[in-house]
Amino acid sequence: MIGVDVLVVDHPLAQTRLTAMRNAETDSGVFRASLHELTTMVVYEAARSFAVEQYPINTPVAPTEGTRLANPPLIVPVLRAGLGMADSALALLPESSMGFVGLARDEKTFEPRAYMESLPGDLSGQPVLVLDPMLATGGSLLHCCKLLVDRGCTDVIICCVLAAPEGIERLKNSGLPLRLVTASIDQGLNDKAYIVPGLGDAGDRQFGGMRRF
Ligand SMILES: O=P(O)(O)OC[C@H]1O[C@H](OP(=O)(O)OP(=O)(O)O)[C@H](O)[C@@H]1O
Ligand SMILES: O=c1cc[nH]c(=O)[nH]1
Numbered sequence: 522m523i524g525v526d527v528l529v530v531d532h533p534l535a536q537t538r539l540t541a542m543r544n545a546e547t548d549s550g551v552f553r554a555s556l557h558e559l560t561t562m563v564v565y566e567a568a569r570s571f572a573v574e575q576y577p578i579n580t581p582v583a584p585t586e587g588t589r590l591a592n593p594p595l596i597v598p599v600l601r602a603g604l605g606m607a608d609s610a611l612a613l614l615p616e617s618s619m620g621f622v623g624l625a626r627d628e629k630t631f632e633p634r635a636y637m638e639s640l641p642g643d644l645s646g647q648p649v650l651v652l653d654p655m656l657a658t659g660g661s662l663l664h665c666c667k668l669l670v671d672r673g674c675t676d677v678i679i680c681c682v683l684a685a686p687e688g689i690e691r692l693k694n695s696g697l698p699l700r701l702v703t704a705s706i707d708q709g710l711n712d713k714a715y716i717v718p719g720l721g722d723a724g725d726r727q728f729g730g731m732r733r734f
């Protein structure tokens with residue numbers, strides 16, 4: 522597949538969690554809990570296309586066929602904000618391994634600065650599920666996806682909470698084969714490259730900090 526295949530999870534229960542996250546009066550505990558629950562729903566939808574295989578099992582009554590994932594994905598949260606999605610994804614995908622990419626966006630240039638990378642060297646034949654709640658300019662997720670594709674990955678699925686049209690366009694223009702699952706596509710970016718209406722800084726809202734919008 523070339524291009525970006527986009528799925529919006531507009532389930533009512535996803536939208537109520539998203540509303541809690543958007544609300545500026547929501548404290549960090551409720552914000553994190555809402556992100557955990559929303560991640561379960563986004564990853565559940567992302568996993569709909571995963572290949573499965575059958576294998577023999579016995580119920581207490583009779584032999585039958587069981588189902589398991591043919592190729593569980595590597596889970597890659599983008600630090601910091603993606604860390605808040607990691608436990609929920611791993612709970613749904615207990616067979617998966619986890620890699621890590623640490624990125625911090627420069628507040629003036631809006632380009633990501635990489636500070637951590639812990640990934641297997643060879644990702645050929647390995648699907649990867651990337652977790653980051655925010656796709657704004659797209660610079661951070663593009664950086665992360667390039668690291669994966671450079672290692673031979675041909676099946677990258679990005680799970681996020683909010684995506685800006687500008688970021689989706691940047692991913693599309695990259696020509697990388699990507700899938701994106703998000704709970705919303707928002708209006709766009711403000712002059713500080715924050716998503717509008719958005720939810721603020723997803724890292725700061727979970728872990729503290731003082732960003733201005
Ligand atoms: O699409 P972009 O314009 O690159 O912006 C999105 C990035 O910004 C946020 O991270 P941030 O750099 O604030 O780091 P943090 O997670 O440590 O807060 C977010 O979690 C994304 O990684
Ligand atoms: O709105 C935005 C944009 C980038 N990063 C965030 O955390 N929020």
Ligand SMILES: [Mg+2]
Nearest residue numbers: 722723724725
């Ligand atoms: Mg941040």
